[in-house]
Amino acid sequence: MLSVFSVVNQKYHRSPNHEITKCPYTSLVVVDVDAEVVANTRLSADYNVIALAAPAIASDVKPGQFVMVRVGTGSDPLLRRPFSVFEILRDERGRATAITLLNKRVGVGTRLLFKMERGHVVPVLGPLGRPFEPVEPPIRAWLVAGGVGLAPFATLAETLRTRAVDVTLFYGGRSATDLFYVDWFQRLGVRTVLTTEDGTQGERGRVTLPLERALRSIDREQPIMMYACGPEPMLEAVAHLARRFDRPSQVSVERVMGCGLGGCYSCVIRVRQHHGGSHFVRSCIGGPVFRGDEIVW
Amino acid sequence: MLSVFSVVNQKYHRSPNHEITKCPYTSLVVVDVDAEVVANTRLSADYNVIALAAPAIASDVKPGQFVMVRVGTGSDPLLRRPFSVFEILRDERGRATAITLLNKRVGVGTRLLFKMERGHVVPVLGPLGRPFEPVEPPIRAWLVAGGVGLAPFATLAETLRTRAVDVTLFYGGRSATDLFYVDWFQRLGVRTVLTTEDGTQGERGRVTLPLERALRSIDREQPIMMYACGPEPMLEAVAHLARRFDRPSQVSVERVMGCGLGGCYSCVIRVRQHHGGSHFVRSCIGGPVFRGDEIVW
């Protein structure tokens, strides 16, 4: 009897090629997984990496995409929280079984994720959003991460390194204790350039300082793609440098998101239109990754 | 600077003899303990016993008193839930360190308590309410428990047995799988009379059946005190039997409680007044234990 209510549209829902033109950005197979917490590693007083068993998402997600996590049990907190997929975990046969999130404790939801014990089950919706477009050699990739903005770069770096792209990570934090996974990127063959605001690791100052120097010194003939994720003023600075040095960039923005699926219009960012002028684009489906020069800062 | 805000009234708060006449019912030292879950034993699909580290409450609570437990983290669920103190746990030196609750899963809050993992911290307010008045020999004590109404009788039976009172527990449940701790009571020297509605253990039917028989057969000269806790219609039936057989009774009622401290007037029950008539009494401070003949059913 209940079969009349198989509301989930298997046809559209499962067909990976459907509607590719009409919804160019959103992932075509969005699923909601009751994901068990399989590990939760605290990196510092504020940062943790939480691993969630979600094969359907892990096997489908692309670098730069995000998930919406329901952190609470009742209706407070109510809304899901968006998180970039940090790592994809695989079983011994190489099958993607879980994702991890790099979580920074800033409020009620991220605090719940920070404390969450193994065995807890959280609904995870995804994969969502427009991913980064990975380049191919000879283009070099410069990843620019501010703080927790590192998150989408683990999978992006892996994809790029698989393609043998030359990758540099410019990574800035407040302090040495806010920089994580540096070895991990280095082992992958990623060059790392670190900055901290207090000078406790790498160069003292903002991550845009070494970035600007690098832009100045690199051969004009060498094509590069800049990828940036972090606080918006940093993204703006990167986009600005990109324009000054006439280099392309892709930036992943972080807007407050109510739904992650284009339903609420909360997550908009001002984007230039072809014919001049600008309009508000929903960053959950039109982004979170945009070309740096598209955005009106 | 903040010392001007030592709002908790140490004077009244700590002095056990203060206001004994004006607030005859409430416990005089009410504390709110951030209690760690030290054990959670599932007894069946619906029942569990959860142990909470709360020395200040454990060392002070009297049989029949209750605590108000904050089960959620955000504001949904909002209100605390009332629970009778089931057991008092002691360390090797005999100091009371923790209390347990006998929890039955019936809704959102009790479900959270059912699932709660060790290490979780829950605020527990208490001890609260008017306790049972334990009798002395030669008076015999008949405890009448319906389902989770067993909870206050563990500590009551201990107290009574310490006084060498002859104790019988009439204990009814839906089914054999709903009866717990029967051995425990037997080891304490408590006679047990069991009933289940489906006849899977003890007598088939309600607990008032053997109770009525016992009332009928016991020597009129033998003084007894009946204590009852369970669903309200059961309490009513017990009070009714008590009146018919002209025996005293104490019943512990379960009303929906908003605060547990007399602040909200949600938990009222109709009680007879000395001069005739009746009025609504707050069962959180006027009870939860009442004389069976006080209550207007």
Place this chain on the structure above:
Amino acid sequence: MVNPVDLSVRLGPLELRNPVIAASGCFGYGVEYAGVVDLATLGGVAVKGLFLTEREGHPPERIVETPSGMVNAIGLQGIGVHRFIREKMPELRDRGATVLVNICGSTLDEYVELARILSDVEGVAALELNISCPNIKEGGITFGCSLPGTHQVVSAVRRVTPLPVIPKLTPNVTDVAAFARAAEDAGADAVSLVNTFLAMVIDVETRRPELSNVVGGLSGPAIRPIAVRMVYECRQAVKIPVIGMGGIASARDAIEFFIAGASAIQIGTANFVDPFIWGKVLSGIAEYMTRHSIARISDLVGTLDTTAREQQWTSS
């Protein structure tokens, strides 16, 4: 064997295959959700509020979370009625959606013009008149908070369209039932309620409003008990059907509105939390009806029993 339950509803001239409708502004133009839910399985899709022309909406921040709710001031960003008809209606028709177009105007003429335009569009099932958006100064709230205004806009639209007309009432009034009556008198086919409650959140560290628009509309489970009361009041006051909403997040909540007197319900905020809610609510309603031997959903509507209760004793 269990007989299938009948979920179809009739709201005056409007027939829906079931009583569960996606609330306006919480489901985009519907097409955004085509990958998650088969639009044809919904009772209806109330699309995002449309003006005659495109609107940019308010700058961010546009939403802020509150205890069991959220406050939004999107400011009715939208593509306008013409682009909607061109760009969205074909796909909505293709997918078999029952489309309720939520229309907004700054003036009476705009409502009339919108109604006229949409009356000729194939696949538009009904007009929901947004006379209650609290987020824009010029918007319909001036109609929605005055009884003559409500009567005026409903009758004006009524005169120009054969489509079912469903004014959507604001809860920010003293006596919502009076507005339902005004709408009924003016010829509305049904009323829907509630829209959001005017609300505000302040960032105490910066001492600024969290929303760029300063105030916005509160929705979500927090408002449900008020919305249920209002639906109940309207149900007593009018004969036309009431479409209820406000904080519905489960089959239980939907059923609560049916019992209070809603002939159909809408789900808004909860779709953000769980875009797969639709199947869960529909099957939950069917399960409830089966368990309570209710054959037709209409048999459940308005069945609140306000006589005193009695208690039963079973061992627990």
Place this chain on the structure above:
Amino acid sequence: MVNPVDLSVRLGPLELRNPVIAASGCFGYGVEYAGVVDLATLGGVAVKGLFLTEREGHPPERIVETPSGMVNAIGLQGIGVHRFIREKMPELRDRGATVLVNICGSTLDEYVELARILSDVEGVAALELNISCPNIKEGGITFGCSLPGTHQVVSAVRRVTPLPVIPKLTPNVTDVAAFARAAEDAGADAVSLVNTFLAMVIDVETRRPELSNVVGGLSGPAIRPIAVRMVYECRQAVKIPVIGMGGIASARDAIEFFIAGASAIQIGTANFVDPFIWGKVLSGIAEYMTRHSIARISDLVGTLDTTAREQQWTSS
């Protein structure tokens, strides 16, 4: 060294040692909480609403929990003003409580009579006029929902008492600021708001209302964003001080109301959840003021900055 902050407030003629008041109906007659909090450390204690005579209140169920809130229909069970004066006032005086007596009447004369009686009682600091209780048919809501009614009852009480007169406004109206103005015009010394929102919850299994009174009043964090907006509106509309409440459950929430324009605040429902909240809120306010270099609490009141925001970049 940090200077102590000044928390004292002046609400017209009423001086409070700090701006944190226990809300009426959520703190019994105050004495119930004497074992938990030193009543003298509170800004004030608004005692449970009093009629001239004893009242039995509604039968249970009287409360039901809702998402981030609760709906109550206690029905103003109470001991009446005479027993209150005899049985509770002496202890409240002894304990140094600043007592706001919340009074309710079915008629104008009852309010006047109550005000007269209480004017002669030592230790009564102010009268809070409950013209907004949604739970009883004959109650003040008939005054609270009509502008002339509000003006009438406030001026009548004003004429007979030298005590500060603080009408408590209902949120169940279209324009709460108009009611604040009516109260001000009639000579009120301050207004307090919000009382509860008329609401309803249905038990879907029995299809009966959860509350014996069918409807009740919604309180708790759920309503906070609406209450903040209403306090903000009233602050713009009147010169007399506004006492804000509705869902305050932390120092942050209290501060939000101060910034919106409340000169003092009340805490109701949150006291049920945490009866030790008082010290936490007071010390949290002091900590905030110290951190923001705000010497006097009055310097915080009504300081909402509605100019557009700018962003700052720090690595995060």
